[in-house]
Amino acid sequence: MSTEDRDIVVEMTGITKYFPGVLALDKVNLRIKKGEVLALLGENGAGKSTLMRILYGMYRPDEGQIRVNGRIVNIESPRDAMKLGIGMIHQHFTLVPVHSVVENVILGAITDPRGSFSIEKTAKEIKKLGDTYGLEVDPFAMVNQLPVEMQQRVEILKALYRGANVLIMDEPTAVLTPQSTEMLFNFIRDFRKAGNSVIFISHKLNEVLEIADRIVVLRSGRVVGEIPREKATEQELARMMVGHELGEIKLKAENNTSGKKEPILCIENLKVRGNLGHLAVDALNLEIFAGEIHGIAGVSGNGQDELTEALYGLRPVSEGNIFLNGTPLTKGKTRNIIDLGVGYIPADRHKEGLVLDMSVEENLVLKGFDLSPFSRKGILQEGSIRQYATQVIESYAIKTPTPDTPVRYLSGGNQQKVVIAREIAVARFLLIAVQPTRGLDIGSTEYVHQILLKARNEGRGVLLISTELSEILSLSDRISVIYRGRILKTIDRQDVDMDEIGLLMMGVTGRQ
Amino acid sequence: MRSDRHILLTLFPLYSVIVGLFLSGLMMLFLGQNPLVVYRDILLFAFRDIYNIADIFAKAVPLIFTGLAFGFAYRASLFNIGAQGQFYMGCLASVSCSLYFSFLPKVLLLSICLLSSLIIGGLWGSLIGYAKARFNANEFLLSLMSTYVAIAIMNFLIRGPLIEAKGEYPQTDVIAQSAWIPLLIPHTRMHAGLILALLVAAAAYFILWKTALGFKIRAVGMNRDAARFAGIDERKIFVSVFFISGAFAGLAGFTEVNGIQHMLVQGFNPMIGTEGIGIAILGNAHPLGIVLSALLFGALKVGGALAVQVSNISSSFLGIMEGCVMLSVIISYFIRQRIMTVLEKKRLQEESKVKIL
């Protein structure tokens, strides 16, 4: 039976949505058929999540209508969506970390009058669903003790418990290893076989091509293409997503094997405790050379955050040593580490990188305002600050009305430029970059990559941490895989083998 | 586009004051008074003669200090609710110096009193900052409780070692003439403490926006995480902010004891700390706004105290007026945000329509 013949279970027509500052969706039409996996493909910010949140009742559209099973419906809240059999697995899990799995499932179904409050009954139901779909999980485990792929299972079970037959999954593989992704895909296939539908939101071409029956591409809030899987190719999809051809994941710089490599950062037997008291970094050894980009590959939650925080003095070190150019950093305060020439591009620029209500120039001097020439005897030298800021704004082409504008009004890409410009200035020897292109469009991502390469070529060491394997692969001279707080293996770029990396990320060392 | 928004929006505090007064006017109606008459009386009395006008400034002085105390800490996202206690400690310091060092020449004596109230108030406040830095204690609760402890200390000292020679009432002796702050306008109550208050307000502005310390304070206040990543030691900021904040409140002790009361009476000026919070809110935690708000409340108090005698409104109605104004300021923030959001949305819809056409 071809996709054409199946019934249409959900139809969205003419959906338009405004947010302050942006037109998120522009007269979008979408049809979902029974028993199909539909992929929604697009760049960050294309409107995929927004469209699905409208379907799930979390947002109201400014224009347009929705039909479910042929009838026009008014979805005012997730409650309505769930009643219609629509469930959503969010990118950021909507779980209560301090509660158990059962409590979370009960909460998820709390507006359903048929739902029971009995912990035992619900736990049994969870076990049953888990067995049916291969989603086993301990109902009485505390959610914050579960690894990420288990937490995702809880999210899915919540929706299944509510009787969802249309499952929206928003970037579900962002937090999974290649192996867990395969398990997720198996579930999706089983789910589809039972006659249900899945809407799979992603920006990863290869996964979409593996799992989808039909692919819809969004760009800047508009549908730019709809294509069944048989007719789709990576090139075609990339072209639709971006508007032009994407080269393959090229190596972005020539091999930098020439010249002597001096170690600039030495980490010996490092042990760092995480928030829950466990050893998040567990006897980690690592060496970073000057003039290299050293990428750390790994699923998030394996100690990367604790490692970089410890390197920057933001988290105490339990054991072990850190040396920068021979100087011990281990008991260092952040201020000292900055003065020693270490820069840090944080994962969350709004939370850790910028003071949004301060101006562009204030953010540019955020790490140096109390030193000459920006301060003399404790008094700010506004002239010098303005001069410096004007220079930097020009050389980095930061789009801002004035240096005085609060940085909150800049676009994401320009905000990141401010962070990077500041950190490059600070990083005389070492630059730590954590998820530096998260949430950025293609143009800004490209710009950031060029800057990182430039930093490397000028002799700095760059420690790059990213969950986007493609980013690590295209930029790094050497790649280390981190698993449960330890470096399992360090590989030169030319020796990289995708299968090996995938296995290492799962903790499997050595071939079997 | 941004400049016209600016003009409309900076006048918002003024609107809120008007709305607040309007609300309390409604309440007056409800109680059978004519609000227009009452407000007219307040204005007339406040500006009736030099003495009253001078009194407005005299009443505003301690409010400026306690307003600055709360506002300064607020800039670091810290809540100093203990200005009342820091004020009392400043009073104690100043009156003690006035009593025990009365033999010193005037300038020296006043300087010592000033410094002592500043330092003692600051130290009392910094205890809170230290507790927050060291124990991550909740400064809201701590500062609240510290006022009650300060009251206990003050009552103990006033009834004990500092008590007046007669020993009749819980108050000190009147301090020597050499400890009185000179008047700016003779035969009024406006004393040179006003100049001190204005200088301190200017200093607060200077510290916050022109110094590296102020930069750190504002950064910590606006985004504590980013400040840490930038190498700013927030614990040092907690202590220094609470010291400065407490010092501001302590200075109010100097001006009230040496400038107005010339002695220390148990339980005097009991609302000055809380009113300071109101002033700071009305003044948007900005030194200039605080000074203006303090003057406004000073006028209300002066005019109100007299209007009360001719009309039937009880003096405690002033507290209601203050509260109403504060609430309408808060609501005005909300209205301002809403207006900006709606304007943004409209602008976007316009822009996208033009694009399509």
Added chain:
Amino acid sequence: MIIEGLLARSIQMSTPLIIGALAEVLVERTGVMNIAIEGIFLLGAWAGFVGTYFTGSHLIGLIAAIATGTLVGSCYGYITVYLKQHQIVTGTAINILAAGLALYFYRVLFGVPLLPLTVEPLARLNIPLLSSIPVIGEILFRQNVLTYLSIALIFMIYWLLFKTKIGLVIRSTGANPEAVDAAGINVDSVRFKAVLCSSALCGLAGAFYSIGFLGLFTEDIIGGRGWIAFAICFLGNWNPIGAAVGGLIFGIADATSTVIQTSGFKLIPNEFVIAIPYILTIIATISRKEFRVPEYLGVPYIKEGRR
């Protein structure tokens, strides 16, 4: 005999603290701090006194106190939950306003009498049989009805929070409001209702001081005890049992300081004896390092782009 009297008095003094702390636990579990607590206590005391004075009925007084608390709570709740304004700033404004209103409307009704007006405080309700038990009977079962209510409330709130659907929603709202939103429940509605309930209880707690114990009303009658109830919520780790224990401890401190004062025991100066509860709060605030604070306490819930 003295010890029994002291303990009986302690239970009495802990009543409003327990009620207030339980109310605060209830609302803070949804992520909202009821900063207006001191003002609501005060207005509850005023309303209770006025209601009882003019009707002679304690019941009317208590109802008036609950109604007043709810009314003030609705203002606070509306501004902080729906208008998303800052909780501490709004609460402080309301506390200032409440102090002004309470004093003003007392003067309006009664003028400034030479001696404060009084009413009969709530009578003791001796529970039959149980009150005859030696020692324990004297301490526990010869209290007034509000005290019995406060004990019942401990169990009711515990049961509500941990054994019901509503309780799960309440706890989840403070721990992760997004999860509650995704489940299709209106977060603001949960919070607002919690503020209303909490404020009603706080009004009741305030009335204890005027008509349950002292039998009069003055502007200082609460004297910061609303804040102590607020602190007890923190120190009791947002748990009803913890709140009860904390309330009891502070009730003992309160009773002890009164007894020391009236007995003429002059080891510690009077002024500091009065300050004991506050000093205790300071010590307790500093020593509790590990709090299980509701994750989203104090943070207004803002949905992106909603409507």
